[in-house]
Amino acid sequence: MQKEDIIAGLKQALARGESKEEAVQSFVNAGYSAADINDAAATVLSSAQEKPKPLPQSTPVANAASTGSVQQLPKPTSLFSAPESPAKTESQKAGVSNGMKIAILVAALLVLIALGISLFFFNVF
Numbered sequence: 382m383q384k385e386d387i388i389a390g391l392k393q394a395l396a397r398g399e400s401k402e403e404a405v406q407s408f409v410n411a412g413y414s415a416a417d418i419n420d421a422a423a424t425v426l427s428s429a430q431e432k433p434k435p436l437p438q439s440t441p442v443a444n445a446a447s448t449g450s451v452q453q454l455p456k457p458t459s460l461f462s463a464p465e466s467p468a469k470t471e472s473q474k475a476g477v478s479n480g481m482k483i484a485i486l487v488a489a490l491l492v493l494i495a496l497g498i499s500l501f502f503f504n505v506f
Contacts, residue, residue: 387413387421401426
């Protein structure tokens with residue numbers, strides 16, 4: 382079971398870009414036995430050498446050159462570009478802005494608060 386854990390950890394470390402020596406040293410520092418670490422490292426390295434490297438995928442430009450047709454590449458987007466504005470709502474078309482709606486609501490709320498305070502102090506109810 383320990384050897385399987387070491388194998389899994391070595392594979393993860395190599396996938397993250399660590400060197401074999403760094404990955405092995407981290408297991409030594411964690412207290413695993415050197416024999417188990419070396420066996421696991423040999424297993425990982427032999428399985429990595431047996432796997433064929435993936436072939437690079439062909440690009441749309443290469444496909445276009447071989448077939449004679451031209452494909453349109455997607456437009457690159459920027460992380461910092463502003464989103465496109467959505468279509469205007471009915472209230473925006475009518476000319477009532479969100480700021481005006483908020484101002485009306487705040488004014489109505491102030492009137493209600495003033496009415497409540499005056500009723501409380503003058504004991505009208």
